Amino acid sequence: MIRVALILLLFFAVPRPSFAQDAALGNCPCTLKGLVLNAVTGAPIRNALVESNSGSPSSALTDSDGAFHFDNLPAGSASLSVIKPGFLPSTPFLTPSPSFRVAPDAPPAVVKLVPGGVVRGHIADDQGVPLENFSVQLFRRTPGSSEPTRQSFFTIVTNDLGNFRIPDLPAGSYYLVVAPQEVHAYRRATDEVPTGYPRVFYPGVPDFSSANPIKVSAGRESIANFALAAKPFVRLSGKVSGYPPGSSVDLAFGRDLQTDSAQSINLDRRTGAFQTDWIPPGDYLLVAGAEPDSSSSQSAALMAYLPVTAASSVSGLNVVLLPGVNVPVNIEGLTRNEDLAQFVVQVSLKGATNSIQAAEVLPKESAPNLPAADMYFLSIPQGTYHIDVSSTADDPYYVESARSGSTDLLASDLVVDSSTAAHPVEIVVRHGPATLSGSVNLKDAARGAIVCLFPEKSGAKPLFQTAAANGSFRFDALPPGGYRIAAVDSLSGVDFANTASLKKISSAGSTISLSPSQSSNLTLDLVAVEE
Numbered sequence: 433m434i435r436v437a438l439i440l441l442l443f444f445a446v447p448r449p450s451f452a453q454d455a456a457l458g459n460c461p462c463t464l465k466g467l468v469l470n471a472v473t474g475a476p477i478r479n480a481l482v483e484s485n486s487g488s489p490s491s492a493l494t495d496s497d498g499a500f501h502f503d504n505l506p507a508g509s510a511s512l513s514v515i516k517p518g519f520l521p522s523t524p525f526l527t528p529s530p531s532f533r534v535a536p537d538a539p540p541a542v543v544k545l546v547p548g549g550v551v552r553g554h555i556a557d558d559q560g561v562p563l564e565n566f567s568v569q570l571f572r573r574t575p576g577s578s579e580p581t582r583q584s585f586f587t588i589v590t591n592d593l594g595n596f597r598i599p600d601l602p603a604g605s606y607y608l609v610v611a612p613q614e615v616h617a618y619r620r621a622t623d624e625v626p627t628g629y630p631r632v633f634y635p636g637v638p639d640f641s642s643a644n645p646i647k648v649s650a651g652r653e654s655i656a657n658f659a660l661a662a663k664p665f666v667r668l669s670g671k672v673s674g675y676p677p678g679s680s681v682d683l684a685f686g687r688d689l690q691t692d693s694a695q696s697i698n699l700d701r702r703t704g705a706f707q708t709d710w711i712p713p714g715d716y717l718l719v720a721g722a723e724p725d726s727s728s729s730q731s732a733a734l735m736a737y738l739p740v741t742a743a744s745s746v747s748g749l750n751v752v753l754l755p756g757v758n759v760p761v762n763i764e765g766l767t768r769n770e771d772l773a774q775f776v777v778q779v780s781l782k783g784a785t786n787s788i789q790a791a792e793v794l795p796k797e798s799a800p801n802l803p804a805a806d807m808y809f810l811s812i813p814q815g816t817y818h819i820d821v822s823s824t825a826d827d828p829y830y831v832e833s834a835r836s837g838s839t840d841l842l843a844s845d846l847v848v849d850s851s852t853a854a855h856p857v858e859i860v861v862r863h864g865p866a867t868l869s870g871s872v873n874l875k876d877a878a879r880g881a882i883v884c885l886f887p888e889k890s891g892a893k894p895l896f897q898t899a900a901a902n903g904s905f906r907f908d909a910l911p912p913g914g915y916r917i918a919a920v921d922s923l924s925g926v927d928f929a930n931t932a933s934l935k936k937i938s939s940a941g942s943t944i945s946l947s948p949s950q951s952s953n954l955t956l957d958l959v960a961v962e963e
Contacts, residue, residue, distance in 0.1 A: 460506070463505070464505050464538070465500070466482070466499070466542060467494075467497070467540060467543070468482065468498045468500065468543050468545060469544050470545065471544035471545060471546045471547070471650075472923070478496050478498065479494060480516040480545070482494060483512065483513045483515075484510050484511070484512055486506065505534050506534070507534055507535050512541060514543050514545055518599070519546060519548060548599055548601055548650070549601040549603055549648035549649055549652055549654065550652070550654065551601060551608065552596065552598070553568075553595070553596055553656035557660055558659055560659075562593050563612075565589055566596075566611065566613065567587050568588040569587055569588075570607070602648075603648055604927075606645060607633060608656050609633050609643075611630070611631035625664050625665060627662045628663070629662055629712070631687075632658065634646060634656050635656075636658055636659070638713070638714055639741075645927050665710040665712060666710070666742045666744055667707060667711070667745045668711070668747075669706060670706060670748055671704045672720050672753065673751070674752045674753035675704075675734050679723060680701070680722060680723050681704065681720065681753075682721050683697055683706055683751070685708060685716050686717060697709070706751075716742060718738040718739075720751045721753070722753050733755070733811055734753035736752055736813065738751050754850070757809075757812050757814060757850065757852050759848060759856070760802075760803060760856040761777055761809065761856065761857040762807075762856050762857070765829070765860050765863075767827065768827065771825040772807075774824045774826075775823050777820070777857075777859070778821075779817040779819050781815055781816070781817055815848055817845060819841045819857070821834060828909060829862065829863060830861065830865035830866075831859060832862045833858075833860045834860075835858050836855050862948075863949075864949040865910055865912075865949070866910040866946035866951070867907065868915075868917070869906040869951070870904070870954040871902065871905070871956070872955075872957075880901075881922055881956075882896055882899070882919065882922050883898075883905045884917065884918050884920065884928075884934070885915055885917050886915060886934075886937075886938045887915055888913065888916065910946060915943070915945075916938050917941050917944060919958050920959060920961055933961065936961050940960075
C-alpha cells in the first residue's frame with residue numbers, strides 16, 4: 433500500500449504538459465488579436481485592411497478602436513500586412529510584413545502605420561492663368577548620395593485649375609521639378625523665335641544646384657506654388673571634330689545624362705556641323721561618339737561629353753572627340769592572388785543618374801598590348817568620376833587608401849584625361865577590418881532609424897545604414913580608426929546630402945575608436961536634429 437501511494441505521488445509530481453503548452457505545439461486553433469495604430473499620434477486607425485498569411489478568412493477590417501482578430505489559426509507565427517489610404521503600407525526602412533507569435537498566451541499584435549506626407553501646389557503663368565497638363569516630379573537624395581536620384585513615385589500632372597497633389601510620401605527632403613509634358617506644344621511669339629516654358633526646379637530656378645529642398649513630414653502637407661514666365665526658345669549649334677574621314681559619327685543631347693529621343697538634332701556627318709531644333713533654355717549635355725573606319729590606324733572608340741548651359745541660343749560649340757582612356761588599376765596587400773577576382777571597382781561619371789561600371793579584370797595574356805596591371809578601366813570617356821571599391825572575398829579586407837598620383841580617391845574624384853594612364857589607380861587593402869554593430873532604442877518601431885557613421889579621417893565620406901525593425905544595425909569592413917556615430921529618426925526628413933545637417937548630426941553623436949579586427953557593439957539613442 434505504501435508502495436502504491438509512493439508511485440502515485442511520483443506520478444503527480446512529474447511536470448505534465450499544460451493545455452497551453454499543447455496548444456503552443458499546434459493543438460489549437462488560436463485567435464490572434466491586434467490593434468492598428470497611427471505611428472505618429474498613437475491614435476487607433478479605423479477601417480484598415482489587415483491581411484494574414486495564415487487561417488481563413490485571411491483579411492479583416494479594423495473597428496472604431498483599431499482592433500482586429502483572426503480565428504482558427506494554427507500555433508506558430510503569422511505575417512500581417514495592413515493597408516489604409518493616407519498611410520504608407522510599409523515604411524521604406526522596414527520589411528513589408530511584420531511577423532507575430534500565435535499562441536493562447538501571445539500578446540496582442542500591434543501594427544503601427546506611418547501617415548504619408550503630401551506635397552501639393554499650384555502652377556500658373558506670370559499673369560495668374562493656371563497652367564494645365566504640366567508634369568510634376570520629385571527627386572530625392574538618398575543617404576550618402578551626392579546626386580539626386582529619381583524616386584519611383586508617379587508623375588503627377590496638373591489639372592485644369594493648374595493644381596497638383598502628390599500623396600503617400602515618406603518623410604524626407606525632396607526636390608521638385610515642373611515642365612510642360614509636350615515641348616512642341618509651346619506657343620510662338622509674333623517673331624520667328626518660339627517661346628514657351630522651360631523646366632524649373634522649386635522655387636522657380638533653372639538648375640538643381642540652385643534648388644531648395646521641400647521638407648515633407650509624416651501626415652502633413654507641404655505647399656509648393658509656381659509662377660512661370662514664358663521664355664524664348666534656344667538653339668545649340670556647332671561642330672563635331674576629332675574623327676578621321678570615313679568614321680561613323682553619332683550625336684545626341686539631353687538632360688541629366690539621359691539623351692532625349694523626342695528632341696532632334698541635325699548633323700552633317702561629312703562636315704560635323706550640327707544644329708538642334710528649338711528647345712527650352714536650360715542645362716543640356718551633348719553626347720558624341722564615333723567608331724573608326726576599318727582602314728583607319730585609330731583602333732579605340734572616340735567619344736565626348738559636352739555640358740552646355742543655354743539661357744539663349746549658343747553657336748560655335750566644338751565637340752572634340754577623343755579616344756577613350758584605358759586606366760590601369762593595381763591592388764596591393766592581397767594575401768591570395770585569387771582574392772583579386774572578388775574585388776569590385778566601380779566608376780560613375782559625376783552627375784550621372786546611372787553608374788558606368790567599367791572595371792574589368794583582365795588576365796595579362798588577354799591584354800598583350802597593355803602594360804601589366806591587376807585591372808583596367810577600359811575606354812573610359814574623358815571626364816570626372818566617382819570611384820568605389822568593395823570586396824566579397826572570404827578573407828575580409830578593408831581599403832586603406834586609393835590614389836591616382838597625388839589625388840586621394842577616397843576623398844576626391846578621379847579626373848580622366850589623356851595623361852591619366854600614366855598614373856595608375858593604386859589601391860592598398862589590409863587585413864583586419866573592424867565591425868561595428870548594435871541597436872537603436874526605438875520609441876516607436878514603425879518609425880525606424882537611420883544610423884550615421886562619420887570617419888574622423890580628413891576627407892573620408894560618411895556611411896549610412898537603415899536600422900532593422902528591432903533597431904539593430906551593423907557596419908562591416910571598416911578601416912580601423914576614430915569615428916563619430918549617431919542615429920536619427922527616419923521620419924525627421926533630414927537631407928543627408930546637406931553638409932550643415934550632417935555636421936549637426938555628427939556633433940550630436942558619440943565618439944568611438946576601432947582597432948584592427950575589433951568587433952564592437954553599442955546601443956544608441958535617437959538624436960534630435962533640426963534643419
